[in-house]
Amino acid sequence: MSHDRHRERQGVRSLKLYIGLSTILFYALLGTYSMFAGYTGSLQASWEADALAMPFWTAYMLDPLTPPTIEKRFSEWRVVGGNASYSIDAWNTSYVILRKPGSLVIVSDALEYKYRPARSMIIYYNIKVSTKDSVRYSITVSIVNDDVSGKRILYRGSQSYIEIGRYSILRVEETVYGGSRIYEASIRLPYAYLNRIQEEYLPVEVNPVSDILLSQESRIRWNINISYSCVSSGCGDLEILLGSFSIKILGLAYGIMGTDHRGSDIWRQFIEGARVANLFGLSAAAITVAIAISIGSIAGFRAGRLSDQLLTFLTDSVFFLPAVPLIMISTAVFGRSMPVLYGIIILVSWPGLARLTRSWAMAIRSEPYVEASVALGANRLWILRRHIIPRLAPLAGYGMVSLVPGVISTEILIQFIGFGDPNIPSWGRMLNEAFNEGALINGAWWWLFAPIAGITSYMAGFALVGMYIEERVNPRLAIAR
């Protein structure tokens, strides 16, 4: 073998180590970041984007017309119609006073909308009506889109006409004897109750946002229709204060990894999953390695004795304990919690490494210096501690690297088939939700992709480091020769 080839082989080998270690480090940093980023409640709706919003970069590449999240506050108002005499403050147009009975139509400034219709929006309105006299008034608050007004054929199984461009949010008709009233609400559209109100206008069930209000290259605005009349003779002003009005169109393109069926950010779940995988995977693997090394070294040191036979029997029996059924049944008994899951994973995953440790310890035991210590009358425990366990340190490192993927994959499997902790966002739980809540049916590939990418690259990182160690121990495995 020439020198160059030898160096080349070293290069391939170290490349494996570097890629593997940097992957592990990447996820460790990601998990640490999630701890300090204050990401909590990643399993609730974020209200920052619609459900099943695709990642912004794919939206940018595939379909630039996918709507992002748009939020606008409306503060400029003008009067466009009506027969009542009124006065409006020139600097603060949200303050309108109706001087005489009659009606008035006030509209806000417009939100320019350039994208494909979004599916949902959150609207907020706040109107204060005050008067000193006894009046009877009616107020209609609606969102209108002047650019798409008219009628349109809509196909919902059967074709039918709907009136589009106007969606009424509030309709009140009241008689007051002085004083003030505030009408305010924060509503997410589509909203089942409001849809029922609109039934007289809507012959079929439609989505008010995408079917009625939004259209590409159009402007939507608030429209407030006020009319009032006097209950008794001689009534005066009706003051209208249009407080804060806002529209938040929930986008269909959001974040690095999009959103899931609740509208919660998948990226947050992803990095919290990285944290869970790191934290529980590494700690469980460390405990498992400790158990395996101690049992394996005792069995190897006492090879052939009764204690070795008992420990070997225990190791073999636990090895063939079917872990997944055991965990599934235990969750039914103990409840679905992370400590139980990890307890059982640790309980069943030590035997493989213990067997390996036993054969190493047997080899070390028959080396001359150990035999010399035995001949000198050294304590068994002392020999174990001073001579055997330090020599097993590389094995512990290898065990760590080979056990973490096993522990993580068992945990993810259990989470995936729905027996994991319901309160902890892990990659398995993400997969479970993606599979059961319709990622396939809705074509939400990003929702499936995120946990799969996490699991695969995390495991591959450990597998690469494991391969590196195996090739270091057994150089004949290396690719170039």
Add this chain to the structure above:
Amino acid sequence: MSLAKYAVTRALTVVATFIFSLIAFFFLTRVIPSIAIGGNPFIPSQSLDPLFRAVVKPLDDPGYSSWVSSLITTYGLSRPLLPDQLLIFLKNSLTMDFGYSMLSMRSVSSEILMRLPYTLALYTFAVIVPIFVGYYLAIAASKARGRALDLFLTLSSLSSFSVPIWVFILIIYYLLAYLPKVSWGIQIFPLPVRAPTTNIEGIQDIRYWLWYLSPLYIASTLSLYGTWTYFFRAVLASEISEDYTITARAKGLSEWDVIRSEVVPNIRPPVLTKIAYSVPAIFGGSIALEIVSSWPGIAYYAYQAIQNNDYPVMNAFFVVSTLLVAVSLYISDIAVAVLDPRVRYGIARYTR
């Protein structure tokens, strides 16, 4: 030690392992929970026993009472937990008598027996076929040492064993079942929405059965061949540079003949041992496959049972899966002993 004697000795060990697993299971799911809520396992305290608490609910209904009393007799629920119920559980497990399901009120053993072929169809394939695939790929890689094919096979086996089975099945469902259906209207594989039923009538059902099963077969092969390729390649690499292969080549054998007739007989025992020791993990993976694809095997049955707290079925599921793993272990043990007689005399021991 003759082969028959060795077989009997191993059988005794396997039965001991089996009984150990059952005792561990009993302690984990019955004794520890009962102690955890303040019970004493040595005195009969039905209110603290999780199994009895699951049973007691239908007891209020007079229609169920005779069935519940039969369940109480089968499991010995009126006796103390530790010596009596444990022994009854062991006896029931060894005779495969699990009483009646709390859900369907049919005999659990007959339901398990009905579903066992479905699990075996998946499990045996997932164990056996990837081994052959990995074996031939590893031979191809060994013949192409250091070339592009070797690198490609090593990388593909790396990606294969870093992706678990149940991730592969999701990817296959997305790429081969959902996407072609939506994009071009072609149904290559069925989505897991209409699983085959447990009664088969005619060739039509068998064809649907195989069609439904094929994504699972592909997923298990893709996910498991990597481990075997890597492992076979490692074993071949250490064996192929031994002196006897040089002799064989000097005799004029081709590289393929050297591997097949000289090297492979030598690597069979460690390979079989490795197979035996990878069986529990493969079984876990096939459980996930069954649940994901609603395949009507015992794991899917147990999945439904656990969600409904159906204790007899859970017990039966654990016992049967332990039995499957133990039988696989026993078969490979005997096969190793047949191939390598030194094992019978305790001279050779394969640890991997």
